[in-house]
Each structure stands twice: as structure tokens, then as C-alpha cells.
Amino acid sequence: MTLKETIAAMLAEVQAFQAENTDQLEAFRIKYLSKKGLIPGLFAEFKHVLPEERKAMGVLLNELKDKAQERLDAFRELNTTDETSTQRLDLSLPSGEAGGARHPISLVRNQINGIFKRLGFIISEGPEIEDDFHNFTALNFPEEHPARDMQDTFFLHKNPDVALRTHTSSVQVRVMEAGKLPIRIIAPGRVFRNEAISARAHCIFHQVEGLYIDKDVSFADLKQTLYYFAQELFGPETKIRFRPSYFPFTETSAEMDVSCNICGGKGCNICKYSGWVEILGCGMVDPNVLEACNIDSNMYTGFAFGMGIERITMMKYQINDLRLFFENDIRFLKQFESAI
Numbered sequence: 001m002t003l004k005e006t007i008a009a010m011l012a013e014v015q016a017f018q019a020e021n022t023d024q025l026e027a028f029r030i031k032y033l034s035k036k037g038l039i040p041g042l043f044a045e046f047k048h049v050l051p052e053e054r055k056a057m058g059v060l061l062n063e064l065k066d067k068a069q070e071r072l073d074a075f076r077e078l079n080t081t082d083e084t085s086t087q088r089l090d091l092s093l094p095s096g097e098a099g100g101a102r103h104p105i106s107l108v109r110n111q112i113n114g115i116f117k118r119l120g121f122i123i124s125e126g127p128e129i130e131d132d133f134h135n136f137t138a139l140n141f142p143e144e145h146p147a148r149d150m151q152d153t154f155f156l157h158k159n160p161d162v163a164l165r166t167h168t169s170s171v172q173v174r175v176m177e178a179g180k181l182p183i184r185i186i187a188p189g190r191v192f193r194n195e196a197i198s199a200r201a202h203c204i205f206h207q208v209e210g211l212y213i214d215k216d217v218s219f220a221d222l223k224q225t226l227y228y229f230a231q232e233l234f235g236p237e238t239k240i241r242f243r244p245s246y247f248p249f250t251e252t253s254a255e256m257d258v259s260c261n262i263c264g265g266k267g268c269n270i271c272k273y274s275g276w277v278e279i280l281g282c283g284m285v286d287p288n289v290l291e292a293c294n295i296d297s298n299m300y301t302g303f304a305f306g307m308g309i310e311r312i313t314m315m316k317y318q319i320n321d322l323r324l325f326f327e328n329d330i331r332f333l334k335q336f337e338s339a340i
């Protein structure tokens with residue numbers, strides 16, 4: 001076969017080449033275009049070509065080389081387009097048959113709201129950006145008092161008077177200030193704390209605050225209200241217990257535990273084998289708080305409570321990582337489709 005015929009045959013091969021995957025494409029490159037490949041081999045033979053044929057042969061050889069390179073590039077391009085379109089696919093998207101599902105935090109918040117509404121509480125809301133008075137001072141956190149460190153605060157504009165609320169207790173103050181008595185409210189909402197994010201803590205979470213103020217409200221009223229609440233939320237077998245605690249805005253203060261709804265109080269890893277899970281803080285509203293909000297503490301008494309929705313939701317649905325609530329992972333959220 002003359003060199004001319006060899007070039008023509010190789011050109012036909014190159015043009016007929018098809019690649020189905022990157023391995024085949026790489027094999028093609030090595031066979032024809034690599035340093036020791038067939039086409040550079042033909043270039044090496046070029047020196048044996050008669051001078052009068054060199055020009056024409058040079059044109060043919062270069063054409064072969066260009067065609068091989070073109071073929072390689074064309075398939076590479078196809079392949080990369082393939083890869084980018086795969087990369088662009090969001091594999092966590094629903095496949096099309098899915099309906100919506102309520103977020104578990106909304107589900108539990110709605111349940112909590114419903115229970116207290118049946119007891120005659122109404123829903124109040126307040127701003128997420130608060131001033132020092134409503135978040136701390138009126139709630140009996142004296143300035144410079146170490147109790148302020150219980151809640152690491154996000155301040156705005158370098159102005160220590162403006163912050164993201166650290167708890168929904170700030171809504172209590174706003175409702176009391178409004179001056180309409182008696183008061184029976186719950187305040188669900190988002191709160192913010194400067195905390196490192198982990199399975200058990202987040203810088204954004206949700207609370208429900210409760211406040212009941214009237215003449216002759218006692219700790220017995222507080223207990224009965226919260227007992228009803230716990231049984232409605234976790235089931236009629238649920239037991240409650242109170243432990244003494246400290247909050248600046250209540251006196252006396254307590255924390256309430258419910259019997260573990262996973263093991264029924266026998267002990268499991270959710271309740272750390274104690275049979276009890278802490279779900280809220282509560283107490284009788286401190287007279288200083290009533291006075292700061294212009295309510296006569298000789299005439300009125302009241303109780304307050306505050307709970308974290310995430311913690312309760314984790315317990316109800318046996319979720320062990322709080323971060324799941326904020327990631328919007330469709331595989332997590334889909335599990336709540338049937339819940340209402």
C-alpha cells in the first residue's frame with residue numbers, strides 16, 4: 001500500500017469512528033494521535049516521500065490529523081455536555097408524583113396552638129427584632145446581670161439596644177403593656193441565639209410562650225393547665241413532674257418534665273434512661289415584671305411558661321438531629337406527608 005492509500009484508509013477509519021464512552025475516546029486518542037500513535041508514525045515516514053510529492057502528501061497528512069482531532073473534540077464536547085447536564089440535575093427533587101407536606105415544626109406548633117385555644121388562650125405575636133427593654137429589662141434581667149448570659153444574643157447595628165429576640169417571653173411584655181386584663185395568650189414564634197450549630201442546638205429555633213394573668217391565679221392553675229396540655233399532646237397516659245428552677249421573670253420558677261412517650265417511663269436512650277424528658281420552663285410571673293408593665297401586682301397574679309418546639313417535635317417523632325429541621329431535605333420532609 002502506498003503512503004497515499006494508507007492515509008486514505010486511515011481517514012475513512014477516523015471518520016467512521018464512534019465513541020460510546022470516555023474510555024473508547026481515550027483509546028482512539030492513543031491509537032491515532034498520541035506521540036507514538038499511527039498519525040505521528042505517518043509523519044515520520046514523510047521523509048521518504050519524493051520531493052515532488054511532498055507538498056500534496058503534506059496536505060493529505062495534515063487533513064488526516066485535523067480530522068482525527070476534530071472527531072476527538074466532537075465526542076469530548078458531547079461527553080461534557082452530558083456530564084454538565086447530569087451535574088445540573090437536582091437528585092433530591094421530587095419525581096413528580098409528590099404532593100406537599102407540612103413541615104414537622106409547623107405540625108407541632110399547630111397542635112400546641114390548638115390545645116391552648118381550646119382552653120381559651122388566644123394567639124399573640126411580637127417582632128423578631130427587639131429592644132433591650134422587651135427582651136430583658138422588663139423581664140427582670142437587671143443590666144449587667146449574669147442571667148443575661150443564659151441567652152447568647154445577636155445584636156444588630158453594633159447598637160446594644162437592638163437585638164434579635166432570644167425568647168418569645170418578649171411578647172409577654174408587649175401584651176401586658178397593651179394593658180387589657182385579664183390576659184390569656186400564647187405566643188409562638190422564631191427566636192435567635194448566638195450558639196454553635198450542632199445536633200442539639202441551632203442559632204434559630206422556635207418557641208411557644210404562654211401567659212395567664214388575672215385575679216387569684218395560682219400555681220395550682222399553672223399545674224392543671226400544663227397537665228392538660230401534656231396529656232393532649234403526648235397521650236392520656238402521660239405523667240408530669242415539676243422541678244424547682246430559676247428564671248428572672250418568674251418567682252417561683254420550675255421546669256416541667258413529661259414521662260418519656262417512647263418507653264412509657266421505663267427508660268430508653270431518648271430519655272437517657274431516666275424515664276423523663278424536660279419540655280418547658282414555667283413559673284408565677286414575678287411581681288417586678290407586672291410592675292414594669294404597669295400592672296398592679298397586689299391585685300393581679302399570673303403564670304407563664306415557655307417551650308421549644310424543636311425539642312418537643314424531636315421527642316414526638318424520634319428525630320435525633322435538630323439540623324434536619326432547617327435543611328429542607330425532601331427525603332426528610334416527605335416523611336410527614338400523611339401527618340396533619
Ligand code: DAH
Pocket residue numbers: 166167168169209210247249250280281282283304305306307
Ligand atoms: N424564656 C425562657 C427561655 O427561653 C423559657 C421560659 C421559662 C419562659 C419560664 C417562661 C417561663 O415564660 O415562665 O429559656
